[in-house]
Amino acid sequence: MAKATGLARREFLLGAAGVLATPYIVTPAQAAGQTDERRLSFHNPHTNENFDAVYFSKGQYDEQAMREFYRIARDWRQEKEVKIDNRTINIAYNMQKLLEQSTPLMLVSGYRTPKTNRLVHGATHSFHMRGEALDITHPHVSTSMLHKVALRIRGGGVGYYPSEHFVHVDCGPVRTWRG
Ligand SMILES: [Zn+2]
Numbered sequence: 814m815a816k817a818t819g820l821a822r823r824e825f826l827l828g829a830a831g832v833l834a835t836p837y838i839v840t841p842a843q844a845a846g847q848t849d850e851r852r853l854s855f856h857n858p859h860t861n862e863n864f865d866a867v868y869f870s871k872g873q874y875d876e877q878a879m880r881e882f883y884r885i886a887r888d889w890r891q892e893k894e895v896k897i898d899n900r901t902i903n904i905a906y907n908m909q910k911l912l913e914q915s916t917p918l919m920l921v922s923g924y925r926t927p928k929t930n931r932l933v934h935g936a937t938h939s940f941h942m943r944g945e946a947l948d949i950t951h952p953h954v955s956t957s958m959l960h961k962v963a964l965r966i967r968g969g970g971v972g973y974y975p976s977e978h979f980v981h982v983d984c985g986p987v988r989t990w991r992g
Pocket residue numbers: 922941946947948972981982
């Protein structure tokens with residue numbers, strides 16, 4: 814497990830203390846299945862591809878939309894794609910929802926083959942190699958805000974990379990670190 818740095822830990826405690834204490838909660842309407850549509854939009858700056866689709870509705874994942882997402886989140890260096898974990902896609906969805914931005918999220922890194930992971934100096938057992946991690950940025954939102962939003966969701970791992978302007982999210986154990 815990555816060691817939480819001072820700042821990352823302070824941010825985390827800040828959240829626990831109340832400023833961002835409320836984790837994302839399903840509203841009664843959503844719980845009743847009235848508005849369960851989950852729409853996600855992403856831009857991949859490496860390939861200049863876009864994803865914008867309702868990937869979940871009426872209690873089901875849309876196969877075609879999911880395949881489109883796997884495609885945009887592929888290892889573009891090696892042209893290989895895998896399934897991206899639903900839980901990680903849902904974390905991205907919740908981030909987009911909390912940010913209330915109509916501009917798409919930007920996908921810095923999705924799936925990585927071991928070869929690409931070595932090339933970018935990823936962690937030895939990176940969740941990116943399992944299709945369980947996404948590195949995300951946004952053209953109109955600070956990395957600090959993206960980080961706060963990701964922590965609030967408590968969906969898994971959250972890595973804060975302020976100098977590289979992105980936040981890593983994965984569906985592994987809840988933990989946080991600063992890159
Ligand atoms: Zn990452």
